[in-house]
Amino acid sequence: MSRACIVGAFEHPTRKAEGISVAQLHMQSARGALADAGLTFDDVDGYFCAGDAPGLGPMSMLEYMNLNVSHFDSTDSGGSAYLVHVAHAAQAIATGKCNVALITLAGRPRAAGMKSAKMPLAPTPDTPFEAPHAASIVEMYGMVAARHMHEFGTTSEQLAWIKVAASHHAQHNENAMLRNVVTVEDVVNSPIVSAPLHRLDCCVVSDGGGALVVTSEAVAKSLSRPLVAVRGSGEAIRHPSAGRIDLTTSAAAVSGPRAFSEAGVTPADIKYASIYDSFTITVLVALEDLGFCEKGKGGAFVADGNLISGIGRLPFNTDGGGLCNNHPSNRGGMTKVIEAVRQLRGEAHPAVQVADCDLALAHGTGGSLATRHGSATLILERQ
Amino acid sequence: MNIADIAEVQFDAASFWEAAKTHRLLVARCNACGEAHYYPRQICPFCRADDVELAPASGRGTIYSLSVTERPDHRRVVAYVTLEEGPTMMTRIIDAPQDIAIGDAVTVDFEASPDGLTVPVFRRT
Ligand SMILES: [Zn+2]
Numbered sequence: 111m112s113r114a115c116i117v118g119a120f121e122h123p124t125r126k127a128e129g130i131s132v133a134q135l136h137m138q139s140a141r142g143a144l145a146d147a148g149l150t151f152d153d154v155d156g157y158f159c160a161g162d163a164p165g166l167g168p169m170s171m172l173e174y175m176n177l178n179v180s181h182f183d184s185t186d187s188g189g190s191a192y193l194v195h196v197a198h199a200a201q202a203i204a205t206g207k208c209n210v211a212l213i214t215l216a217g218r219p220r221a222a223g224m225k226s227a228k229m230p231l232a233p234t235p236d237t238p239f240e241a242p243h244a245a246s247i248v249e250m251y252g253m254v255a256a257r258h259m260h261e262f263g264t265t266s267e268q269l270a271w272i273k274v275a276a277s278h279h280a281q282h283n284e285n286a287m288l289r290n291v292v293t294v295e296d297v298v299n300s301p302i303v304s305a306p307l308h309r310l311d312c313c314v315v316s317d318g319g320g321a322l323v324v325t326s327e328a329v330a331k332s333l334s335r336p337l338v339a340v341r342g343s344g345e346a347i348r349h350p351s352a353g354r355i356d357l358t359t360s361a362a363a364v365s366g367p368r369a370f371s372e373a374g375v376t377p378a379d380i381k382y383a384s385i386y387d388s389f390t391i392t393v394l395v396a397l398e399d400l401g402f403c404e405k406g407k408g409g410a411f412v413a414d415g416n417l418i419s420g421i422g423r424l425p426f427n428t429d430g431g432g433l434c435n436n437h438p439s440n441r442g443g444m445t446k447v448i449e450a451v452r453q454l455r456g457e458a459h460p461a462v463q464v465a466d467c468d469l470a471l472a473h474g475t476g477g478s479l480a481t482r483h484g485s486a487t488l489i490l491e492r493q
Numbered sequence: 494m495n496i497a498d499i500a501e502v503q504f505d506a507a508s509f510w511e512a513a514k515t516h517r518l519l520v521a522r523c524n525a526c527g528e529a530h531y532y533p534r535q536i537c538p539f540c541r542a543d544d545v546e547l548a549p550a551s552g553r554g555t556i557y558s559l560s561v562t563e564r565p566d567h568r569r570v571v572a573y574v575t576l577e578e579g580p581t582m583m584t585r586i587i588d589a590p591q592d593i594a595i596g597d598a599v600t601v602d603f604e605a606s607p608d609g610l611t612v613p614v615f616r617r618t
Pocket of ligand 1: 542
């Protein structure tokens, strides 16, 4: 069976984009991913972007890059959109709509002076019922953490292990914003932002961008990069269900099983996982929903370094993730795919490279876990 | 567009906001299937019938989850409260004591929001 392959991946090295526009960051990232693949802008016949791209859908960016494509998609599910784009690109390639799909993300919330992400005020039916309370994104995820602790006895110390693992990886990444290794005590003694979440439970705010190039297997085989195939994918949206809310389960409970089923593998087969980490709790809930452990057992699963490469059962976010490395445009899905590609190619930092990494998972969570959110899961294989 | 402007064109919930002005909390219930829902729609989100009625709620509920932020001048508490009538709604707990917790019983109150809506909040019973 012919499978679409990720042939190019590029993470913009900047973390503070003074004097660089969002469009420029997108195009620099695109150039980097195409160069990584051994392709040029002239080869691109499909383009994918989300709400971080300036303009209506893909139009302004296509004009800026002076591209003409036969297929486009601007599906937006927040930070998970870029994983959806990989899946949609694979589907478009399979049906002959395009052969070389370019996916870009970029943003500069740090240079623009944004301290923490606020929910946008949109004329949606839910806005009058939520916006007056002005819940910050930390308060939203704080409610998820509080409920998980209440139902399952999850502790702040267990959540802290997720940050500890990310920091162990970030020390080897020269571009990471936070390279200092932290302990469980460091995390739980950091100031509480919105209880029960501490400052070190939160991801960084960074500028930057990233891009991916997805092609048909035939094109991929004509290039000189290792073959990283899209073996399975899943996507889902979850919301408060008209008042029957359950904060301890995410849309990953749908996207994960779909991706595993399509790939014909199980969580036990996964050698490396990129898990979107806007907050420590985001990782914990996703690991449970994806089936790496039972619902409610995430705290025990992540404890004692189980996510640290070379130590634990499931090495995760070996670039340092959003918690320590990079969270461009407040959307962490792109960098999740990029690090998974590095691992599958054997191009991660030697200190964190997983031995014989031939099967990886990348997972994104976009929007707010406490209200409306979109999850997307990819299972990637080195062929 | 401010929040009150947005509320004004979400016609489904006009009577909810009108009642809130006089500090009455209404809950939406479908006459066709009997299910209550939140936020109020005119089309039932469960059976999709047009027969939804907004009726007075008891104003009592329990905290489903919460997040506490200590500000220099007050304790800010964002919460989900499960109403006696069934649905769970996003709100805030005002005048919350330090030991405010999931499962606490709460009673509705109302606050004027800066851009012109009167919104339901809760305080510990
Ligand atoms: Zn009904």
